[in-house]
Amino acid sequence: MTEFNRLTLCCSIILCCLSGPVVAQQLVREPAKKRWIIDPHTHFKGAEQIEWEARTTKRHPKNTLGHVITPEDYRSVADRLGIQSTVVVEAVEQDTPQFNDWLLEQAESDLISGYVARGNLLSPEFAANYERYKSSGYLRGFRFRQAELRGYLDHETARQHLQYLERDGMVVDLLVSSDHAESVMTLAREFPELTIVIDHCFGARLVGGKVSPGWTKAVNDCSEFPNVHCKLSSILNFSDAAPFGQPASVDLETYQPILETCFRAFGEDRVMFATNWAVCTHYGQVDDVVSIVTEFLKSKGEQALHKGMRENALRVFQIREEHLRPRENK
Numbered sequence: 001m002t003e004f005n006r007l008t009l010c011c012s013i014i015l016c017c018l019s020g021p022v023v024a025q026q027l028v029r030e031p032a033k034k035r036w037i038i039d040p041h042t043h044f045k046g047a048e049q050i051e052w053e054a055r056t057t058k059r060h061p062k063n064t065l066g067h068v069i070t071p072e073d074y075r076s077v078a079d080r081l082g083i084q085s086t087v088v089v090e091a092v093e094q095d096t097p098q099f100n101d102w103l104l105e106q107a108e109s110d111l112i113s114g115y116v117a118r119g120n121l122l123s124p125e126f127a128a129n130y131e132r133y134k135s136s137g138y139l140r141g142f143r144f145r146q147a148e149l150r151g152y153l154d155h156e157t158a159r160q161h162l163q164y165l166e167r168d169g170m171v172v173d174l175l176v177s178s179d180h181a182e183s184v185m186t187l188a189r190e191f192p193e194l195t196i197v198i199d200h201c202f203g204a205r206l207v208g209g210k211v212s213p214g215w216t217k218a219v220n221d222c223s224e225f226p227n228v229h230c231k232l233s234s235i236l237n238f239s240d241a242a243p244f245g246q247p248a249s250v251d252l253e254t255y256q257p258i259l260e261t262c263f264r265a266f267g268e269d270r271v272m273f274a275t276n277w278a279v280c281t282h283y284g285q286v287d288d289v290v291s292i293v294t295e296f297l298k299s300k301g302e303q304a305l306h307k308g309m310r311e312n313a314l315r316v317f318q319i320r321e322e323h324l325r326p327r328e329n330k
């Protein structure tokens, strides 16, 4: 035994004897927190993109979509909340494919297991960009926003590109409101093998604690199609709280009308949790976004919890095992 080890042992024994079992207990390390959640909706942006957008877009100073955010900024969030990995979703304007490339470069981070890109299905350049993104091994699909989908469904080039996505098992992620339910159903019907994911519970909004009949109908109608899935994401955005003001309610009860409707319609195999970090912080703490949906899914049973927080995202986004960091903290 070295002099140093002997001294350490002596000190430990003295400390134990003097302070009794309380100190001994404190010396035991906390068990490693298991990373088990998959978060299929986060946004990162580089300095070049922020600079480019600032020329044309004026944002609230606290709007995180106007900030440089890299995977390393997310590490403490992921570690604290038991998130193993994230699929990043585009926050990229059309005709700026260089920012999709930047995001795919970020996938070198052990925190990222996929990217849902921005693309214009009407563009003759779509196919070349698609092939380049795909060659990274991290492309998991494309996101379309609001009324874009309507235009694509009527256009032959866009339909050809949708067929490529369907053929390759890519996800079409949709940032749409319940007003776009008809387009979602047409897409689901006409491309039955295409995997479709609706973001943020169809942009649900609580007014006086209630959801609208139109929203409920949209959720129910779209859930009839087995290739449509629903992200239980960015939950704090659904309250009537304004961004950057008073934080939104953190009680599960507040969000129950939304979560219950989506869960009943889509079932435990077609709902998936996501944070929408850092945009969700405009309304409160990301920790509450995780805990509210966890509590809700737990009320539906251990299996629903595991599927909703992890397994469904792994399956729907076809996340590769080798792109996941180890589940245990070292």
Ligand SMILES: [Zn+2]
Binding pocket: 041, 043, 089, 276, 279
């Ligand atoms: Zn988002």
